Amino acid sequence: xxxxRRKWQTGINGVTYGTHSxxxxxxxxxxxxxVSVCGVGSGHHxxxxxxxEYENEDACLMLCRMSGGGLVKIRVDMLSNRPHAMTNxxxxxxxxxxxxxRGGPGDxxxxxxxSRHEDPNEWHxxxxxxxxxxxxxxxxxxxxxxxxGHGGGDYFEVLDFVNAAxxxxxxxxxxxxxxxxxxxxxxxxxxxxxGSRWTDVPDSRTW
Numbered sequence: 001x002x003x004x005r006r007k008w009q010t011g012i013n014g015v016t017y018g019t020h021s022x023x024x025x026x027x028x029x030x031x032x033x034x035v036s037v038c039g040v041g042s043g044h045h046x047x048x049x050x051x052x053e054y055e056n057e058d059a060c061l062m063l064c065r066m067s068g069g070g071l072v073k074i075r076v077d078m079l080s081n082r083p084h085a086m087t088n089x090x091x092x093x094x095x096x097x098x099x100x101x102r103g104g105p106g107d108x109x110x111x112x113x114x115s116r117h118e119d120p121n122e123w124h125x126x127x128x129x130x131x132x133x134x135x136x137x138x139x140x141x142x143x144x145x146x147x148x149g150h151g152g153g154d155y156f157e158v159l160d161f162v163n164a165a166x167x168x169x170x171x172x173x174x175x176x177x178x179x180x181x182x183x184x185x186x187x188x189x190x191x192x193x194x195g196s197r198w199t200d201v202p203d204s205r206t207w
């Protein structure tokens with residue numbers, strides 16, 4: 001384990017790497033931000049290569065109260081022995097729900113929509129809606145994106161940066177959006193330190 005990871009990721013208790021998970025979810029709730037968090041951990045069961053106990057608990061959960069009243073749960077697990085789970089997402093609304101593939105054999109991204117699906121107990125393959133809803137640009141770029149790493153994410157990230165640098169499009173993530181993704185995890189560390197107390201998340205727009 002690298003020195004910086006041992007200090008900044010596993011050397012602090014709380015959700016130390018929640019930006020990736022939370023950033024994706026915030027795209028589902030445009031205009032909203034996390035206003036308070038509650039951090040909790042599963043305990044300490046692992047030691048580092050030197051035999052020292054990790055300060056970070058094995059699995060850390062961060063409950064996030066959204067400005068619109070919604071609830072988000074982020075789980076970050078740096079230490080438990082398990083297959084890597086990079087993109088496990090669930091979305092529950094009043095008229096539908098989504099669950100990402102878990103990576104098992106034959107598993108697919110699943111969706112249920114009240115307006116389209118009669119049986120409330122039957123999941124449907126999200127891929128069935130690709131032709132109807134996926135933008136043409138994404139369809140055309142999928143093959144190239146898959147070769148770029150991180151499940152295709154790197155391709156679109158770099159493309160957004162280049163387009164912004166060339167003045168072709170605004171930067172999709174500004175300083176305040178970056179803070180919205182980062183501050184909750186930092187505050188979760190204080191929450192866990194204070195016995196999992198709900199703790200307010202500051203809004204950088206007021207600074």
